[in-house]
Amino acid sequence: MSKRGSVKKVVLAYSGGLDTSIILKWLQTEYGAEVVTFTADLGQGGEIEPAREKAQRMGIKEIFIEDVREEFIRDFVFPMFRANALYEGVYLLGTSIARPLIAKRLIEIAKETGADAVAHGATGKGNDQVRFELTAYALNPDIKVIAPWREWEFKSRTDLIDFAEKHQIQVTKDKRGEAPFSVDANLLHSSSEGKVLEDPWVEPPPYVYQRTISPEEAPDKPTEIEIEFKKGDPIALNGKAMSPATLFTALNDFGRDNGIGRLDLVENRFVGMKSRGVYETPGGTILHVAHRAIESITLDREAAHLKDSFMPRYAELIYYGFWFAPEREMLQAMIDKSQENVEGAVRLKLYKGNVIVTGRKSPKSLYSNELVTFEDDRGAYDQKDAAGFIRLNALRLRTLAARKRLG
Amino acid sequence: MSKRGSVKKVVLAYSGGLDTSIILKWLQTEYGAEVVTFTADLGQGGEIEPAREKAQRMGIKEIFIEDVREEFIRDFVFPMFRANALYEGVYLLGTSIARPLIAKRLIEIAKETGADAVAHGATGKGNDQVRFELTAYALNPDIKVIAPWREWEFKSRTDLIDFAEKHQIQVTKDKRGEAPFSVDANLLHSSSEGKVLEDPWVEPPPYVYQRTISPEEAPDKPTEIEIEFKKGDPIALNGKAMSPATLFTALNDFGRDNGIGRLDLVENRFVGMKSRGVYETPGGTILHVAHRAIESITLDREAAHLKDSFMPRYAELIYYGFWFAPEREMLQAMIDKSQENVEGAVRLKLYKGNVIVTGRKSPKSLYSNELVTFEDDRGAYDQKDAAGFIRLNALRLRTLAARKRLG
Amino acid sequence: MSKRGSVKKVVLAYSGGLDTSIILKWLQTEYGAEVVTFTADLGQGGEIEPAREKAQRMGIKEIFIEDVREEFIRDFVFPMFRANALYEGVYLLGTSIARPLIAKRLIEIAKETGADAVAHGATGKGNDQVRFELTAYALNPDIKVIAPWREWEFKSRTDLIDFAEKHQIQVTKDKRGEAPFSVDANLLHSSSEGKVLEDPWVEPPPYVYQRTISPEEAPDKPTEIEIEFKKGDPIALNGKAMSPATLFTALNDFGRDNGIGRLDLVENRFVGMKSRGVYETPGGTILHVAHRAIESITLDREAAHLKDSFMPRYAELIYYGFWFAPEREMLQAMIDKSQENVEGAVRLKLYKGNVIVTGRKSPKSLYSNELVTFEDDRGAYDQKDAAGFIRLNALRLRTLAARKRLG
Amino acid sequence: MSKRGSVKKVVLAYSGGLDTSIILKWLQTEYGAEVVTFTADLGQGGEIEPAREKAQRMGIKEIFIEDVREEFIRDFVFPMFRANALYEGVYLLGTSIARPLIAKRLIEIAKETGADAVAHGATGKGNDQVRFELTAYALNPDIKVIAPWREWEFKSRTDLIDFAEKHQIQVTKDKRGEAPFSVDANLLHSSSEGKVLEDPWVEPPPYVYQRTISPEEAPDKPTEIEIEFKKGDPIALNGKAMSPATLFTALNDFGRDNGIGRLDLVENRFVGMKSRGVYETPGGTILHVAHRAIESITLDREAAHLKDSFMPRYAELIYYGFWFAPEREMLQAMIDKSQENVEGAVRLKLYKGNVIVTGRKSPKSLYSNELVTFEDDRGAYDQKDAAGFIRLNALRLRTLAARKRLG
Numbered sequence A, B, C, D: 001m002s003k004r005g006s007v008k009k010v011v012l013a014y015s016g017g018l019d020t021s022i023i024l025k026w027l028q029t030e031y032g033a034e035v036v037t038f039t040a041d042l043g044q045g046g047e048i049e050p051a052r053e054k055a056q057r058m059g060i061k062e063i064f065i066e067d068v069r070e071e072f073i074r075d076f077v078f079p080m081f082r083a084n085a086l087y088e089g090v091y092l093l094g095t096s097i098a099r100p101l102i103a104k105r106l107i108e109i110a111k112e113t114g115a116d117a118v119a120h121g122a123t124g125k126g127n128d129q130v131r132f133e134l135t136a137y138a139l140n141p142d143i144k145v146i147a148p149w150r151e152w153e154f155k156s157r158t159d160l161i162d163f164a165e166k167h168q169i170q171v172t173k174d175k176r177g178e179a180p181f182s183v184d185a186n187l188l189h190s191s192s193e194g195k196v197l198e199d200p201w202v203e204p205p206p207y208v209y210q211r212t213i214s215p216e217e218a219p220d221k222p223t224e225i226e227i228e229f230k231k232g233d234p235i236a237l238n239g240k241a242m243s244p245a246t247l248f249t250a251l252n253d254f255g256r257d258n259g260i261g262r263l264d265l266v267e268n269r270f271v272g273m274k275s276r277g278v279y280e281t282p283g284g285t286i287l288h289v290a291h292r293a294i295e296s297i298t299l300d301r302e303a304a305h306l307k308d309s310f311m312p313r314y315a316e317l318i319y320y321g322f323w324f325a326p327e328r329e330m331l332q333a334m335i336d337k338s339q340e341n342v343e344g345a346v347r348l349k350l351y352k353g354n355v356i357v358t359g360r361k362s363p364k365s366l367y368s369n370e371l372v373t374f375e376d377d378r379g380a381y382d383q384k385d386a387a388g389f390i391r392l393n394a395l396r397l398r399t400l401a402a403r404k405r406l407g
Helices: A018-031 A050-057 A069-082 A099-113 A128-139 A157-166 A244-257 A282-298 A301-320 A326-338 A383-406 B018-031 B050-057 B069-082 B098-113 B128-139 B157-166 B244-257 B282-298 B301-320 B326-338 B383-406 C018-031 C050-057 C069-082 C098-113 C128-139 C157-166 C244-257 C282-298 C301-320 C326-338 C383-406 D018-030 D050-057 D069-082 D099-113 D128-139 D157-166 D244-257 D282-298 D301-320 D326-338 D383-406
Strands: A009-013 A034-041 A063-067 A117-119 A144-146 A182-185 A190-193 A223-230 A233-237 A262-268 A274-280 A344-351 A354-361 B009-013 B034-041 B062-067 B117-119 B144-146 B182-185 B190-193 B223-230 B233-237 B262-268 B274-280 B344-351 B354-361 C009-013 C034-041 C063-067 C117-119 C144-146 C182-185 C190-193 C223-230 C233-237 C262-268 C274-280 C344-351 C354-361 D009-013 D034-041 D063-067 D117-119 D144-146 D182-185 D190-193 D223-230 D233-237 D262-268 D274-280 D344-351 D354-361
Touching (some): A009 A018, A018 A034, A018 A157, A034 A050, A050 A063, A063 A099, A069 A099, A069 A233, A069 A244, A069 A282, A069 A326, A099 A117, A128 A144, A128 A301, A128 B383, A233 A244, A233 A282, A244 A282, A262 B282, A262 B301, A262 B354, A282 A344, A282 A354, A282 B262, A301 A326, A301 B262, A301 C301, A301 C326, A326 C301, A326 C326, A354 B262, A383 B128, A383 D383, B009 B018, B009 B098, B018 B034, B018 B157, B034 B050, B034 B098, B050 B062, B069 B098, B069 B233, B069 B244, B069 B282, B128 B301, B233 B244, B233 B282, B244 B282, B282 B354, B301 B326, B301 D301, B301 D326, B326 D301, B326 D326, B383 C383, C009 C018, C009 C098, C018 C034, C018 C157, C034 C098, C050 C063, C063 C098, C069 C098, C069 C244, C069 C282, C069 C326, C098 C117, C098 C128, C128 C144, C128 C301, C128 D383, C223 C244, C223 C282, C233 C244, C262 D282, C262 D301, C262 D354, C282 C344, C282 C354, C282 D262, C301 C326, C301 D262, C301 D301, C354 D262, C383 D128, D009 D018, D018 D034, D018 D157, D034 D050, D034 D099, D050 D063, D069 D099, D069 D233, D069 D326, D099 D117, D128 D144, D128 D301, D223 D244, D223 D282, D233 D244, D233 D282, D244 D282, D282 D344, D282 D354
Parallel strands (some): A009 A034, A009 A117, A034 A063, A117 A144, B009 B034, B009 B117, B034 B062, B117 B144, C009 C117, C034 C063, C117 C144, D009 D034, D034 D063, D117 D144
Antiparallel strands (some): A182 A190, A190 A274, A223 A233, A223 A344, A262 A274, A344 A354, B182 B190, B190 B274, B262 B274, B344 B354, C182 C190, C190 C274, C223 C233, C262 C274, C344 C354, D182 D190, D190 D274, D223 D233, D344 D354
């Protein structure tokens, strides 16, 4: 048993980068624990295979490298988009929704490999530590969680680099200093925060953006696309059926090319402070608009309003890290129930940052031209009914007014 | 007493246009009632003075013509924007919010002039009849409300035109046929609906738009503006203090010129059917984004989330016509309480339909660089606290997981 | 076709009593329609078979007489009790929940018998007309609904009696005058309203109560019972498994004998006015308390709080008549999701109007003595965690306080 | 500076009992800090003056002993009762609501006396530590909070007693062993928890109850009382105007004598576990019922339903300790807005644990006999209106049904 507590084997969320390599080594030296690495392709861009060699070089025997993009979109992103989830009115939750998947795999791998702990590279000030650890505890109540950033004694970037060099971890030149901002990415979005972004009065420098061109750079001609939905999920793009991750990748391309999905936001973290983030969610932004559009003709008013009323709570739960929690699952049951007839097609115009709905149709449409027309509706709607409707809705207001008059 | 019931004097919301002129005459002939006209400048565009002569020509003695733009923005639009109100996730409620003001003045004028009824020109299928009448009853429980479109026997445009000509009401050539769509406008927005817009799969024709140029037509260069807030309301634009309506007019100009604020929507009416509307809310769209931005640094997280959780209900109330209802006033009290420190400046970039926040600052900012920085924070935040925070938040999840393991 | 509109065959909710017999005859004479009767045993007390002979005497050929008590409790009452539904904080919705079942059977019978209309005996001022008709329309959009009380010209009790006698409908002496109050009853409750109950300052006279003895009359010795739950529903009483209606009947007996379940309430009707009702829900009151008690040890905190937050809306939906509406079904999906582990036993003491929980236990209990004990908990809970938990929960409050100090 | 950190002067919430005396001494010896004591009469029963001598004996120079009962009821209890607040459906929040007042005074006294810290005697597993500390931080962001129970090394009751005896703190014989349960009390309630109450299947032993007789012991004759309200608060009892605390004390007497207000509950703590508490809230239980009754005739339906919809959240905030938080203040603003016309009288029958409403009346009543009567209402309500009301409410359901039929 090391001075830090008894850990035999720990599964580490390992990107292959410098920071998680340092963590890997630190777990070995400080905990004396055997380390299992898990590296996931969530669509963050870049190869994940190089992580294998790096892990091997540090003596890791159990190395898990997996492409989880389809699972990510199908089981996490799509269910969330059924809810039209927006945190604080605008944020599409790109980072939040990836954490439960990673943590779930850590726990599963811990079970497979007989590990008694998991470790992650999230810092002690952010939301990600919470999301990782709540998921871990929700799936295994006895798991030990190691959060090196909260535990170690390193006080500066220099300390970290020194440790790396002392342990023969390769430090490329651009990693020596601190990055001007930190990045998280997956198939749903890229986020950037910190350092050059810390003053919310200062516009983000252009080099922060990684995944989209700016509206100004986007083409002068609109692109038109059509998305088909079934049970609330997109299933085809421009007439072509696609798997979830394939479809999402294609949406991302459309979004990137048309300058869509940038967001500069000051948000409220679960741990209590405000932070400023810059997000790029090209495909997600398109999907969000399209999903609302297909719902607009297929979802009943009260179903829609009920969904809207608990959407902020649902988004908050995901942002805070409570994906694997009964309250999220209860809300999901309600949302999924509402999506049974959310199907049909939405046509969109993409143009320099704009996502413009230009049409929606559905075999399950609740839109009735007969009901709404100014022309003769052949009895579908009796305007006389409106008088009674209004008078009974007004009854309580008239009673209040009568009281007020009494003084 | 006429065959329709006993009405002595009726105050009519009179635009001066053909339809309300027909209504005016119809009230005279069918009810035998004395008619008082009320014509308001809500910023719909066009002169309102011509309504005077038209009314006089039809024998009206009590004619009220008023510029209510400042009241409209100050007492109706601004309070609503404090709530970030969006109906069904996207609609800025431009028509809904104007109705209570008009109906309120109708009731006030009825009192002044000793009238026992009010009348409006809204149809029997729409929301506006409800909004007018709920307000009327809420302010005077004994008022009689006449809704000619629900009552008269006219069955077609031709019937109306015949009636007009029979009564020497001038019918200009373009008013003979039915309009290709109907329009409502005020300082907050223009809405268009009906006829050419009835198929939600068909893109609105360009001539529907009245108040904005398209993103494509907008300048290739962004415009930067700065809005200053106090207690949640905008008080200055680009460093210049302005009255509410003046400021809003200036925002509308910025929005129009940059192709901002168009919305093509299928929405759910209070009377039960879906309808398709095209909205243009140039200044309102800018203000909505700016208000969320200033809140993002000045509003506490839980205050913001509480507001968000009630926003859909608040927006629904306004859409349905319950402005003068205790539940709206209760929510307003809550919202206004939250806005006490919502002050500071927001810088925005307007570009071809985009409203992009590029900065926010405030003397009341809750954003703390010290708390959030990756650098040394001199003890503002102890990362060790996060461990306890997470572990207690996880306690119930671990208990659940332990139960699940028992089977 | 009669003067009232074209109706060929109408299914009537027929109690066999005087009022619905008059309606039956009126449908025959005024609409010239063939009438099908539906008489249900919902546990209201009294025989339903006599309705057959009465209907036959009026020439009815298609007579449906059914015992629906098990369906009522299993498919309507139990799902509602899973939600702990209380309208306006106190009312257990005994009348509201029965209407959708009756209306559903009317529509089913209309389909079976080829009827094009349904009719009910609810008045034009109450909630029941809404509940009947919303259900009817929700299950058959083209059905015609006849509500005689809103349509006919009878202006007084005398008119009704005259009509009855003219048509050889037997009028017993006690039915000649108006009843001192009106009653609705089923296995869940009895309600009384009207006339002698109309002044809310006057205590209901003792003869209003039908189904319970008063607390004063109840035995001086408590009765102890034990209810066992599975998936949120009671399945056994005092160790004996029972069908839903059997169990409920037994609970009603316990409640009645111990003076349990009386409620004197001024409530808000959906149609806009306040009314005063006296309710007796003996078994339901016991079940409500017991269900909360079993949830208290088996339901997670956030699941419970989420349920509670939607409960008023859920109760409102049922009270208003929206049982067969997507928003109710969505909420039900959420509620049912929460009940998967709500099982175990609750022990109660019944005493003179009181329902006192004296114990609850469950194989799925989330109550952990180790976590909560003042004694040594062997590491289940680290009190040090609380410090971090509190400090991060306080962070935003401290930031607010710091701002306030700045003035 | 002591080994525990630098604290110069600390204000201690001091009851005068053994435990807080030990804490007092421990603060002196371990922190080397000057201690200021604050002892409040919240209506817990027993004298508070003896605390003075005890404090003096331990060398305390600044001793604050205050009767805060009126402030407690007026500024904390009454505002909470305006909301009909119940935690988890049943708990009247008696302990929760007292903590913010005590903590507020600690902070105020710290300011007066120049203290840099406050200390309390709540344990590390409960809610009270959170409530104390959130309030403290909300009112002074820089205050140091000392929670001895979380910090010290004592591992058992014996350790505590040893420390006491070592420091000449008098230990009466009955305090040597551990109490069979722990108690908190104030004018609103008594709570008991721990030890003999830890098994939720076992009924609480009779000696746990301190403030009420049992329903069985209560008189065989009912007691009738009348409470008068103004702006949602009780102002008179049985025709006699009283100050808040006086009135509450009288209500407590009535409740105690009639066996009213006992509650045996398993609840969910904010720190994550379930716990079992036994509560006695005699006067509060009466007031809760009476307040709902006066609201039932004076509060508009939608105002009432809106209140009900956020009540669980409001109660949760108080239970968790967020009294001095903007979200609670926002909700309070909404609640208080609703109470403007909540006035009138409620008559209640108290009988062996039952609180039975027997009448309510108000000059501001919204109950209209004309609207509701089965008799002729002289046109107050047109039953024909109900048809239109229902048909428009059904329109969306019919549209859904038509879709369903299409399959």
